[in-house]
Amino acid sequence: MPTLTAAARRERERDSYNAYLAECPSHNLLAQISSKWVTLLLAALSAGPLRYSDLSRAIPSVSQKMLTQSLRTMERDGLVVRTVTAAVPVRVDYELTALGGSLVGLMTQVKDWAESHMDNVYEARREYDSRAAAEPVATLNKRG
Incomplete structure (x- = not known):
């Protein structure tokens, strides 16, 4: 061979x-x-290049550790490019690559879907939880 x-x-x-x-x-x-952080970072960066601190403010729920890890993974996968500008303090910008840009539309739609359907999901969860809470009682009654 x-x-x-x-x-x-x-x-x-x-x-x-x-x-x-x-x-x-x-x-x-x-x-x-499909990570929530990648989805949110792609959506935030779709408007154009952002500094690390801007990304941190845009997504206040992300920890510094997760923001750094997610950006490094995205850079490694070719979704973002990191540009360091020598200044005091050092300026670091992140920008979507063409590959990252090709993913933005899909991920933004997922984010938008989640935001617009959250009430439906809450309702489905309430219905499920009420059925699940009633099932053990119904099962015991059938056996009794």
Whole structure:
């Protein structure tokens, strides 16, 4: 069997990507990009480049640790580019790449859907919880 070059191996793997399989790289990528922090960062950066402190203010619920980790992961995955400008203090800006920009529309729609359907989700949760609370009693009555 001939030895494959790295590019040929990647091409063969790309033809067989299947996100349903845990060992598939696209399975892990899907988990990363569906993170709430990635979704919110993509939405925030869709307006243009932002400094770290601007991102922190735009998403007040994110901790510094999670913001830093999420931005590093997004940079590694090619979704954002980090630009450091020598100044006092040092200025660090984050901007979407073309790849990140191609994901913004989808993730913004997910964010918008969550915001506009939250009342429906709360109602469904209330109905589910009331049914779940009543089920054990109904089950005991049937056995009795």
